[in-house]
Every structure is written in structure tokens, then in C-alpha cells.
Amino acid sequence: MAEQNSLRIDGNSLSYIEAIYADYAAGAVTVPPEWARFFQSLENGSGGNGRHEPFTTLPFPPRSVFNPAAAGAPPIHAGPVQPGLDIAGLQERLDQIIRNYRVRGHILAKLDPLGSENSPPVELDPAFYGFSEEDFDRELSTSWVGGPETRTLRGIINWLKQTYCRSIGAQFMHIDSLSVRQWLQERMERTGNRIRLSRDEQLRILKRLADAIVFEEFLARKFVGAKSFSLEGAETLVPLLDLAIEKSGRQGIEEIVIGMAHRGRLNVLANIMGKSPREIFREFDDADPHLHFGRGDVKYHLGYSSDWRTSQGHRVHLSLCFNPSHLEFVNPVAMGRVRAKQDRFGDFSRDRGAVFLIHGDAAFAGEGVVQETLNMSQLGGYHIGGTVHIIVNNQLGFTTPPNEGRSTTYATDVAKMLQIPIFHVNGEDPEAVAQVVNLALDFRARYQRDVVIDMYCYRRRGHNEGDEPEFTQPAMYRVIKQRKSVYDGYLDYLLNLGGVTREEAEGMIADCRQVLERELDEARRDDYIACIDHLGGIWSGYRGGSVSEADQVHTGVDRDTCAGCLEQLIALPDDFTPHPKVKRLLKVRNDMARGERPLDWGAGEALAFGTILADGHPLRMTGQDVGRGTFSQRHAVLYDYENGTPYVPLTRIEPRHGRVEIFNSPLSEAGVLGFEYGYSLDCPEGLVIWEAQFGDFVNAAQVIIDQFIASAEDKWDRLSGLVMLLPHGFEGQGPEHSSARLERFLMLAAEDNIQIAQPSTPAQYFHLLRRQTLRRWKKPLIVMTPKSLLRHPLCVSPLAEFDEGRFEPIVDEIEIEDRQQVRRILACSGKVYYDLLEQRRKLKRQDVAIIRIEELYPLSLDDLKNVLDRYAAGTPFVWVQEEPENMGAWRYLWARFGDTVLDSYPLSVISRHESASPATGSAGSHRQEQQAILDAAFDLDS
Incomplete structure (x- = not known):
């Protein structure tokens, strides 16, 4: 303060001002006129006093005089006033140090079990604020921070250290909301950031530590040198999860999805997920290799699900996600799974399902998908009520220390x-961990936001059991070797309290060892029957495997139903004003519904969505700009031209009204695609779609494609019906707006693991989407969708084609009747078909046929043979593609057929020359290249 009777408004006085304002806004106090004007200016956002002059000082009486009813409250200084004492200044300096402990106290917290400490920040030293030794026993007012009305300065500093500098360091003052900060302050400061545990609760923690440590010791002794990615040094993760699940059950959580990497995974599987140790030991022995030819995954990537019964009788279903070594990419997958579960049981308040994500410190800081996932947390299309992030902070990433890793x-x-x-x-203080779990879960439940628990620990062994950590961290591992386990440390603490006897503790350890010995004996029995995880639950009745096992479904919808559906989709509420251009589009679609003009791509898609919803199947579609469509083709979400209010026509669909969700996504590929893949894992009956803004951008999500979408069935026996829409086509827009990298998906295709299609008409697209939804045979579907064809006059389908027929994997020539006169067969896929068709009409050629391969994988040889049998054997079969020769489908087809298709039709290619880049950036060059392809296609001597 500048003087005794005034308060200078600056960063150091904010905590005091905020406290007064909180009481004032709640109607708990009255304030002098100057303060009322100041608060009014804050609420109005002016920051001035009504005359556009900034406030700099305010009259500063003791806080008690703000409230006439509190006349008997003690003054700021409760002791005798010394002559010349600056009471107001002393109180302001106290406010500053309290605020700075809240902001910076975590720097002094004893977090590292290995003993490293930070230098004390100068702003936490009372001397920095001018406090002398004689001030330490002076009583000051603390009525506005809760607790006693007055305390000595010494007591205040000790209280702050206990709360913010013991085994817990809290970062929360970056939160903008005053009420949230106050809630956290009250919860921590009222208790000194401690939790009171009963003897039974302490014994439960000790037992969970015993489970964890004995499991790791047993593996190390029985399977010497085998990789297990030990949890040793971080065993407190097991009681942490135990406490968090128990707390969640009390809060009404029914489903918890857990995502984690390989560190400690086997321990979590055995001691949290309830997987039988004998199954884990059997996997270590690799006793059933015949079950895994070309399939399966290493044991520390596997998932599991089980039911947890809490101590109070609540049932919580746990699902540990399968996980590749690409550590953090499971995060959005786990979140998507919970969102689907919540939607399934109507939990739109997002309070019955939760996600626990267990991270490593190096991965959390280093992997960009972490930021993508965090960014999604409060968005309407991805909100799940908050994620609990648990960081197992080993203070090391393989061999990389923090100063090299972040x-x-x-x-x-x-x-x-x-x-x-x-x-x-500090992970070696289990009761501090218990306090943090309690506080974190309460915060998540109250505010439905993410929360982070950063548990400092260490890694007792190397990155894996065959690794030598002293090569790179000799000093750290000398310290680690001298440390007793967290179990032994907590046991010593409880023994000192008299809360447990050594005999009880030894009995715990002996019981754990006995159970594991018995489980190992069972795992090594000659008559052991391996447990096979078959599809069950919501996936009962669905299947994967070979395409030969795929069910045939009727995808047509009678004409009257189609017309009625389109009419529903163009009907608008009476008070809705569409954009003039949208109004014209709706008029065109009305003509389509009446059969007066054929349907374009956007109308065909809308009809597919509408009929799928009408059949009772949920629809979820996300991606950048999917509401309108990147190319203004979709308009699945309309906006009132007068006030901007959104309206989704698909919500009008009756009678069984499948749930519809259409959300524009953040500018993210890996995170959003991972989320939608996760959603599809718990929504087999629905149509779940992710659309790239341009197909080229899908390579930013390659990890999700490689590690989950393409291989999950093979590795983990998990199915997905996810649809990926990837705009693809060469129109001269440059290297990043032309190619969805069709060749990469074809390279990943094997064992009928995925479907790759490039439909060329709206009706084909309609039947493809309906087939994907209705079939019980579930595989991810990758669709190369059009750009320029969205408005191409030839890329249309009459209403009758939505009633009749089905999706045709191979589409034969449509204009040449006498196939025996054909001297060359052009085969293609996508937009180039229409370029070839127009070129042939221009040249008036009837000796060159054009067929379309609409489903490139799985490639139907029967359908291809049925088409080619109409042509003379020996007719050249020429694959025509817009992509460079080293891209697109050409090399896939050549690897499939060699020099001759079906042993009868010589195979060759017409394409752009091989290239390191997908396309030219010159529109003129593009046109010349495209024309060269068309000329070569009809030059029978080429």
C-alpha cells in the first residue's frame, strides 16, 4: 500500500480484492461507494471509474467494516498497535506472500523420491516482503482465507508450507475462474492438503502396494530376462488406481475406460483389471504359439475388461484399451469409447462414464497427440465429462533425462x-497420493473438466529388463539402488503409528507369493486350456474374418420412401430463414424428390443418411467443416440467415429416429480420427464417419491408421465399422489437394482387414454407406470421395437407382453394346472415368471400353471375371490413373495380377510419370499432363 488508509490496485493486492468481490457478488457484504463503483466497472469491462479514468487506489479500512453486521469482528491487527506501525501495509504484504505460495509453492514441494530439490523462489521468503524476525510472532487477520480469524505470521507460513510445499505441489492459479480457484483453495487450505485415513484404508493401501511389489519380484525371479516393463519404483500406481475406482463408484460412475502404455501394464492387468495371473504367465511361457500364427500382439500391449465391485457394493465396468507402442495415441481412442458408451445408455450429462489415461512423463511432454486430445476435452462433439490424466513420472524417457526431453x-x-x-x-507418500486422488476426482465430478495427477517416482530397472540404465544415468541409479521400496517405506510409517503389526505385513506378502506360485503351477499344467477372447456383449452377432463370410444385405429403399425422406430433409421450421443460395439448393433437391431431375452427390449422401436414421441406426459424423462440407456440397447443418441459429434437417427423420450427431472438429487429424475409431468400437450398429477436409491431410493420422484401423483385428481381435471419407482427385490444385494416398491404404490391405472403395455415382455411394451400416460383417471402410464431381453434370443418379440394385464392386461399360468389337479395355476408378468418357464421346470411338473398379479392396475376382468374360480373350487391359505411376492403384494391381489379368487380358498402365510429389502446383501443367493421359488412352499404338 502507498499509505495506511489506501489500497493500491496492482498484482500484489489482487487476492484481497478478489476475496472482497466474491463476498460482494454473493450479497454477503456491503462496500463503500468507491468500491461499489470499482466492482461495477469490472463487471462492465471498463476498468475505470465512469469518467474513463483508471482506478489506482481505493480507501482501505479493515475488512470487517465492509459488513455492518460484523461490527464485532476482530480488526486486521489483533494485538496492541505499536506507534507508527503500518497496519495496512503489513496486511498487504501478507496477502502478497499468501498469493505467491498459492502460485509458486509447488516449486518448494518435496516431490522427488530421489531427493532432488529446487532452489527456493525469492518471492516465498518473508524477508523479501520486509518481514523481520519480530514480525513472526505478530498476529494478523486470516479471516478471509478460511480457518482461524487470526494467526501469527509464523503459523501462517507453516500452514502455507504444509498445504503447498509438502508432498503435493498444486498448480491452479492459472485458472481464470475465481470461483474454481476458491473452491480448490478451500479444499486444500482447510485440510492442509491432507486426507484422514482410517486404519482399514491404510491397510488397503498397504495391501495394494504388497500386491504390486510381489508381482514384479515374482516375474523377475521366474522369468529371468523376459521383458515385462516393470512398475518397480512406481508401485503406488496400483493403490492410486484402486482409490480412484473406488471413489468413482461412489460418485455414480458405471464405466471406466483406461488407456496406458506398456510400463506397468502387466501389473495393472493382474492387480486392477483382474486378469488371471496364470494367463499372464502362460503368455510369458509362450505355450500356445499355434494360436497366434501371424496374429496377436505382445503381452504388454493387450487389453482386458472386467467388472469391479467396490467396497460399498457399486459395480464399475473396467475396460483397458489395447495399445501399440506408439504411446499416447491410445488417448483419443479411449475417449471415443467412453463417449460411445455414454451415448448408448443416454448419459448426455456425461456423469456415468470416465476415462483414466496413464502417461509417461516423456511421452506426455513429447507427443503432439497429447495436445490434440487436451484441446478436444471441452468441445461439444468430444466432451466426456473430463478425463483423469495420471502421469507415472519416472523422470526419464528410456535414456533421455528431462533436460534433453522437454x-x-x-x-x-x-x-x-x-x-x-x-x-x-511424491509417489513414495501414498497418503499424499490418496489426498490428490480424492481432490482430483471431486474436481472432475464438480466441474466436468480434465484433471492431472503427476506422480513423481522412478524406474528401478532399465527401460526393459534387458537394458542397463547405468550406461547413461550412473548417478541416478546409484541413488535408486540404495532406496527401499515404497511398500517398505509405508510399512515403516504405519509401524511407527501402531496401525499395523509386522506379522500382519509379513502375512500379506506371504499370501501374495502363495497365490502367484499357485497360479504359475496352473499355467504350466499339461491340460491347461487357453482362454480365447471371443467377441461378446454389444458385438455378439457381428463378425470379421474373410469377405467370403460377409452377409448379403438389401440396401435399396423404395422410391416413395426415398422421395418422402428427401422431402423431410428440405422442410424447414416456419421461423427459419435460409441463406438465399441454400434456399435455391433446397429447391433443386425438391425437384429431385419429385423425380424431375437426378440426384447429385450431396443429395445421394443425404438420402443415405436419412434412410439409415429412419431404420433406427445412429449416425455420427465429424471432421473439419463437415456440417456444411468443405466444398459447400453437404449443408447437413443449416444456419439461419438472420440470427445464425443452427438447424440439422436430419433430426426430422422418423419413426425410429436413430441418434444423429454432426460436429465440426478441431483442426486435428490424429486426435479426431482416433476418437472416432474409439467411438466405432462401442457402436457396431451405427454409421460412424470421419471426413478429412482434403484426403491429403489423412497422412497426419497415419499412426491411427497403421496401429489401429488396419491391424486391430489381426492383433487384438477387435472389429470396427468406421468410415473414412477422403476427398481425392486431380484437378490442378497442387500437391496437397489432390491425393488421399490411395496406394498407402492398398499397401496396408491384407487378410480382408479393410475395405477401400472409390464410388463414381451418388447411387453407388448410397448403397455403399447402407451396406456398411446394415452388414453384420464389420470392417473399416476407406472411401475416396470426389471434389469436382460433386457438381459434374454426368455424376448423377436417377431416383430409381436408389430403389433397385446394390453396390457394384465392378461397373461394366455402359454405352458399347457389342463387346466383341472392343480392341482395348480401359479400367479406372474415380474422377478420371468421366474424363475418359467425355474424351471417347468427343472422338466418337466405339472400340475402347471403359470399366470401373469401384471397390479396390477386397477385390472381387468373381465380379471382375463376370465383366471380362463379355470381352474377347487377349484384349489389352489398360489401367488408367491420374496419380503418378508409383502411386495410386497401379502397383497394387500389378502385384495382384502380374502381366496378365485373369490369365487372359494383357495388363499395362497409363499414368503420370513416377514422382516424389503427388501432383504439380501449376494448373497449366496439370491440364497438359491430364490431356496426355487421355490421348494415350485412346491411342491403340501407345
Whole structure:
């Protein structure tokens, strides 16, 4: 303060001002006129006093005089006033130090079990504020921070250290909301950031630590040198999860999805998920190799599901996601799964399902998908009520120390982008961990936001059991070798309290070892029957496997139903004003519904969506700009031209009204595609779609494609019906707006794992989407969708084609009747078909046929043979593609057929020359290249 009777408004006085304002806004106090005007200016956003002059000082009486009813409250200084004492200044300096402990106290917290400490920040030293030794026993007012009305300065500093500098370091002052900060302050400061545990609760923690440590010791002793990615040094993760699940059950959570990497996964499988240790031991022995020829995954990538019964009788279903070694990419997958579960049982308040994501410190800081996932957390299309992030902070990433692995103080600093608290906690203080779990779960439940628990620990062994960590961290591992286990440390603590006897503790350890010995004996019995995880639950009745097992479904919809559906989709509420151009589009679609003009691509898609919803199947579609469509072709979400209010015509569909969700996504590929893949895992009956803004951008999600979409059935026996729409086609828009990299998907295709299609008409697209939804045979579907064809006059379908027929994997020539006169067969896929068709009409050629391969994988040889049998054997079969020769479908087809298709039709290619880049950036060059392809296609000597 500048003087005793005034308060200077600056960063140091904000905590005091905020406290007064909170009481004022709640009607708990009255304030002098100057303060009322100041608060009014804050609420109006002016920051001035009504005359556009900024406030700099305010009259500063003791806080008690703000409230006439509190006349008997003690003054700021409760002791005798010394002559000349600056009471107001002393109180302001106290406010500053309290605020700075809240902001910076975590720097002094004893977080590292290995003993490293940070230098004390100068702003936490009372001397920095001018406090002298004689001030330490002076009583000051603390009525506005809760607890006693007054305390000595010494007591205040000790209280702040207990709350913010013991085994828990809290970062929360970056949160903008005053009420949220106050809630967190009250929860921590009222208790000194401690939890009171009963003897039974302490014994439960000790037992869970015993389970964890004995499991790791047993594996190391029985399977010497085998990789297990031990949890040793971080065993507190097991009681942490135990406490979190128990707390979640009390909060009404019914489903928890867990995502984690390989560190400690086997321990979690055995001691949290309830997987039988004998199954894990059997996997270590690799006793059933005949079950895994070309299939399966390593044991520390496998998932599991089980039911947990809490101590109070609540049932919580747990699902541990299968996970590749690409550590953090499981995060959006787990979130998508929970969103689907919540939608399935109508939990639109998002309070019955939760996600626990277990991270490593290096991965949390280093992997960009973490930021993508965090960014999705509060968006309407991806909100799940908050994720619990648990970081197993080994202070090491394989061999890389923090100073080489991140540019931030904490591994968690990326999470400060959200309005959430971050709790750092010493993993060797299990009761501090219990306090953090309790606080974090309460925060998530109250505010439905993410929360971060950063558990500091260490890795007792190397990155894996065959690794030597002392090669790179000799000093760290000398310290680690000298440390007792967290179990032994907590046991010593409880023994000192008299809460447990050594005999009880030894009995715990002996019981754990006995159980594991018995399980190992069972795993090695000659008559052991391996447990096969078949599809069950909501996936009962669905199947994967060979395309020969795919069910045939009727995808047509009678003409009257189609017309009625389109009419529903163009009907608008009476008070809705469409954009003039949208109004014209709706008029055109009305003509389509009446059969007066054929349907274009957008209308065909809308009809597919509408009829799928009418059949009772849910529809979810996300991606960048999917509501309108990147190319203004979809308009699935309309906006009132007068007030911007959104309206989704698909919500009008009756009678069984499948649920419809259409969300524009953040500018993210890996995160959003992972989320939708996860959603599809728990929504087999629905149509789940992710659309890329341009197909070229899908390569930013390659990890999700490689590690989940293409291989999950082979590795983990998990099915998905996810649809990926990838706009693809060469129109001279440059290297990043031409190619969805068809060749990469074809390279990943094997064992009928995925479907890759490039439909050329709206009716084909309609039948393809309906087939994907209705079939019980479930595989991911990758669709190369058009750009320029969206408005091409030839790329249309009459209403009758939506009634009759089915999706045709191979489409034969449509204009040449005498196939025996054909001297060359042009085969193609996608937009180039229409270029070839127009070129042939221009040349008036009847000796060159054009066929379309609409489903490139699985490639139907029967359908291809049925088409080619109409042509003379020996007729040249020429694959025509817009892509360079080293891209597109050509090399896939050549690898499939060799030099001759079906042993009868010589195979060759017409394409752009091989290239390192998908396309030219010159529109003129593009036109010349395209014309060269068309000329060569009809030059029988080429």
C-alpha cells in the first residue's frame, strides 16, 4: 500500500480484492461507494471509474467494516498497535506472500523420491516482503482465507508450507475462474492438503502396494530376462488406481475406460483389471504359439475388461484399451469409447462414464497427440465429462533425462492450456497420493473438466529388463539402488503409528507369493486350456474374418420412401430463414424428390443418411467443416440467415429416429480420427464417419491408421465399422489437394482387414454407406470421395437407382453394346472415368471400353471375371490413373495380377510419370499432363 488508509490496485493486492468481490457478488457484504463503483466497472469491462479514468487506489479500512453486521469482528491487527506501525501495509504484504505460495509453492514441494530439490523462489521468503524476525510472532487477520480469524505470521507460513510445499505441489492459479480457484483453495487450505485415513484404508493401501511389489519380484525371479516393463519404483500406481475406482463408484460412475502404455501394464492387468495371473504367465511361457500364427500382439500391449465391485457394493465396468507402442495415441481412442458408451445408455450429462489415461512423463511432454486430445476435452462433439490424466513420472524417457526431453519445467506444462488443476505428488507418500486422488476426482465430478495427477517416482530397472540404465544415468541409479521400496517405506510409517503389526505385513506378502506360485503351477499344467477372447456383449452377432463370410444385405429403399425422406430433409421450421443460395439448393433437391431431375452427390449422401436414421441406426459424423462440407456440397447443418441459429434437417427423420450427431472438429487429424475409431468400437450398429477436409491431410493420422484401423483385428481381435471419407482427385490444385494416398491404404490391405472403395455415382455411394451400416460383417471402410464431381453434370443418379440394385464392386461399360468389337479395355476408378468418357464421346470411338473398379479392396475376382468374360480373350487391359505411376492403384494391381489379368487380358498402365510429389502446383501443367493421359488412352499404338 502507498499509505495506511489506501489500497493500491496492482498484482500484489489482487487476492484481497478478489476475496472482497466474491463476498460482494454473493450479497454477503456491503462496500463503500468507491468500491461499489470499482466492482461495477469490472463487471462492465471498463476498468475505470465512469469518467474513463483508471482506478489506482481505493480507501482501505479493515475488512470487517465492509459488513455492518460484523461490527464485532476482530480488526486486521489483533494485538496492541505499536506507534507508527503500518497496519495496512503489513496486511498487504501478507496477502502478497499468501498469493505467491498459492502460485509458486509447488516449486518448494518435496516431490522427488530421489531427493532432488529446487532452489527456493525469492518471492516465498518473508524477508523479501520486509518481514523481520519480530514480525513472526505478530498476529494478523486470516479471516478471509478460511480457518482461524487470526494467526501469527509464523503459523501462517507453516500452514502455507504444509498445504503447498509438502508432498503435493498444486498448480491452479492459472485458472481464470475465481470461483474454481476458491473452491480448490478451500479444499486444500482447510485440510492442509491432507486426507484422514482410517486404519482399514491404510491397510488397503498397504495391501495394494504388497500386491504390486510381489508381482514384479515374482516375474523377475521366474522369468529371468523376459521383458515385462516393470512398475518397480512406481508401485503406488496400483493403490492410486484402486482409490480412484473406488471413489468413482461412489460418485455414480458405471464405466471406466483406461488407456496406458506398456510400463506397468502387466501389473495393472493382474492387480486392477483382474486378469488371471496364470494367463499372464502362460503368455510369458509362450505355450500356445499355434494360436497366434501371424496374429496377436505382445503381452504388454493387450487389453482386458472386467467388472469391479467396490467396497460399498457399486459395480464399475473396467475396460483397458489395447495399445501399440506408439504411446499416447491410445488417448483419443479411449475417449471415443467412453463417449460411445455414454451415448448408448443416454448419459448426455456425461456423469456415468470416465476415462483414466496413464502417461509417461516423456511421452506426455513429447507427443503432439497429447495436445490434440487436451484441446478436444471441452468441445461439444468430444466432451466426456473430463478425463483423469495420471502421469507415472519416472523422470526419464528410456535414456533421455528431462533436460534433453522437454523445454518446460514440468512434463505437465502443456496441460496448462486448459482451465484445470495440475497436482504433482511424491509417489513414495501414498497418503499424499490418496489426498490428490480424492481432490482430483471431486474436481472432475464438480466441474466436468480434465484433471492431472503427476506422480513423481522412478524406474528401478532399465527401460526393459534387458537394458542397463547405468550406461547413461550412473548417478541416478546409484541413488535408486540404495532406496527401499515404497511398500517398505509405508510399512515403516504405519509401524511407527501402531496401525499395523509386522506379522500382519509379513502375512500379506506371504499370501501374495502363495497365490502367484499357485497360479504359475496352473499355467504350466499339461491340460491347461487357453482362454480365447471371443467377441461378446454389444458385438455378439457381428463378425470379421474373410469377405467370403460377409452377409448379403438389401440396401435399396423404395422410391416413395426415398422421395418422402428427401422431402423431410428440405422442410424447414416456419421461423427459419435460409441463406438465399441454400434456399435455391433446397429447391433443386425438391425437384429431385419429385423425380424431375437426378440426384447429385450431396443429395445421394443425404438420402443415405436419412434412410439409415429412419431404420433406427445412429449416425455420427465429424471432421473439419463437415456440417456444411468443405466444398459447400453437404449443408447437413443449416444456419439461419438472420440470427445464425443452427438447424440439422436430419433430426426430422422418423419413426425410429436413430441418434444423429454432426460436429465440426478441431483442426486435428490424429486426435479426431482416433476418437472416432474409439467411438466405432462401442457402436457396431451405427454409421460412424470421419471426413478429412482434403484426403491429403489423412497422412497426419497415419499412426491411427497403421496401429489401429488396419491391424486391430489381426492383433487384438477387435472389429470396427468406421468410415473414412477422403476427398481425392486431380484437378490442378497442387500437391496437397489432390491425393488421399490411395496406394498407402492398398499397401496396408491384407487378410480382408479393410475395405477401400472409390464410388463414381451418388447411387453407388448410397448403397455403399447402407451396406456398411446394415452388414453384420464389420470392417473399416476407406472411401475416396470426389471434389469436382460433386457438381459434374454426368455424376448423377436417377431416383430409381436408389430403389433397385446394390453396390457394384465392378461397373461394366455402359454405352458399347457389342463387346466383341472392343480392341482395348480401359479400367479406372474415380474422377478420371468421366474424363475418359467425355474424351471417347468427343472422338466418337466405339472400340475402347471403359470399366470401373469401384471397390479396390477386397477385390472381387468373381465380379471382375463376370465383366471380362463379355470381352474377347487377349484384349489389352489398360489401367488408367491420374496419380503418378508409383502411386495410386497401379502397383497394387500389378502385384495382384502380374502381366496378365485373369490369365487372359494383357495388363499395362497409363499414368503420370513416377514422382516424389503427388501432383504439380501449376494448373497449366496439370491440364497438359491430364490431356496426355487421355490421348494415350485412346491411342491403340501407345
